[in-house]
C-alpha cells in the first residue's frame with residue numbers, strides 16, 4: 282500500500298509557512314505500515330492541483346491532500362478533486378444546515394461563501410465528525426484507490442486523520458505489517474563518531490532489511506539516532522526495535538541520554554526523582570538558563586529547590602561565601618555548588634562559572650567554563666572549552682552541565 286501526501290497552499294511555496302503537516306502525516310503513515318513515497322506541495326491553482334492529484338493517483342494507492350478546504354475563494358481542493366473524478370459538486374444539506382445554525386447561534390449573518398464548505402463531489406463522503414459544521418474532510422474512493430482531503434489547520438487535520446483516515450488506510454492496507462521507529466537521543470559524541478560506531482551494524486542491516494538506522498544532527502541538542510523496523514505485526518516490529526536499540530546502546534554507551542520525547546532536562550529531573558534528591562543551582566555564565574530548562578519539565582517542583590543567578594562577583598562573595606579573588610576558576614565552581622546547596626537547602630548543588638565572551642575575563646579565554654557538582658560527600662569540578670558565539674557558549678554550557686549532572690546521578 283503506497284500513500285502519498287499533497288499539501289495545498291501558495292503560502293507553502295512562498296515560504297510563509299512551513300509544511301509541518303506533511304512531516305506529521307509522513308510519520309503517521311509509518312504507524313499503520315503504509316509506505317510513503319512522495320510528498321508534493323502545490324499552490325492554490327486549479328489546474329496545478331488537478332495535475333498533481335492525477336499524477337499521485339497514477340502512481341500510488343492512496344492520496345492524502347491537506348489544505349484548501351476552507352470557505353474562501355482560494356480554497357479550491359474540493360473543486361480540484363471533483364475535476365479529477367469527473368463529477369459535479371453537490372450541496373450536502375445536512376452540513377449546510379449545521380453551518381447556518383452555527384452562524385445563527387452567534388447572531389451573525391452568514392457569508393454565502395461559507396456554504397462552499399457544504400459542497401461534496403459526487404461519490405465522496407464528507408467527514409464532519411468530530412467537527413460538525415466545520416471544514417469537513419472528504420473520503421473519495423476512485424476505483425480501488427482513494428483520495429482523502431483534510432483541513433490545513435494542523436489541529437483539525439490531526440483529529441480527522443487520527444479518527445478517520447488512519448483507520449481507513451489501515452483497513453485498506455489489510456494485514457500488511459507495521460513500521461515503528463524509535464529515536465535515541467545522544468549527547469557528547471559527533472555524528473561521524475556515532476556513525477563510525479554503528480557502521481558495522483548498518484551494513485548488516487542493509488543485507489537483512491530488518492531495520493534501518495538514520496542520523497539526525499540537531500545542533501545544540503545532540504545527535505538523534507532513529508531506528509525504524511518493519512514487520513508483520515506491531516508487536517514483532519517493536520521486538521525488532523528493542524533488539525536494535527540494545528545493540529546500538531551497547532556501542533554508543535552512555536552518550537545515549539534518552540529516547541523519543543525525552544530531553545536532557547526531563548531525564549535529569551527523572552533521575553533526581555528516582556533517587557529522591559533535590560537540586561539547587563548557582564549560575565553565572567549561563568545566567569539562569571539551567572534553571573529555566575529544569576523548570577520547563579512538568580512535575581519538577583518536588584526536586585528543584587531553586588537557582589541563584591550569581592552574576593556579579595560580589596554576589597558570589599556575599600551570597601555564596603566565595604573568598605575574594607578570581608571567580609572563573611575550578612575552586613569558584615566548587616564553592617558555588619556548595620553555596621547553592623547550602624543557601625537553598627538542597628541535596629545536590631550545581632555551580633557554573635565561565636567566560637561567554639565576546640572578550641576574555643581574568644585572563645581566561647572565551648568559552649572557558651567550570652562546572653561544579655556537589656552530590657553527597659563528593660564535590661567534583663569539570664572544565665570545558667566551548668566553541669562559538671556568546672549565545673552558543675551559554676547554550677552549550679547549559680546542556681553540558683545538565684549532562685554532567687545526569688552522569689553523576691547515574692553513577693551515584
Ligand code: ATP
Pocket residue numbers: 288289290293298299300301302303347348349350351352353356416431432433434435
Ligand atoms: P481553513 O478553513 O482555515 O481555510 P483550509 O483547509 O482551507 O482551512 P488552508 O487555508 O490551506 O486550510 O490553511 C489554513 C491554515 O492552516 C494556514 O494558514 C496555515 O496556518 C495552516 N496550514 C495549512 N497548510 C499547512 C501545512 N501544510 N503545514 C502547516 N500548516 C498548514
Ligand code: MG
Pocket residue numbers: 349350351352353356
Ligand atoms: Mg483556507
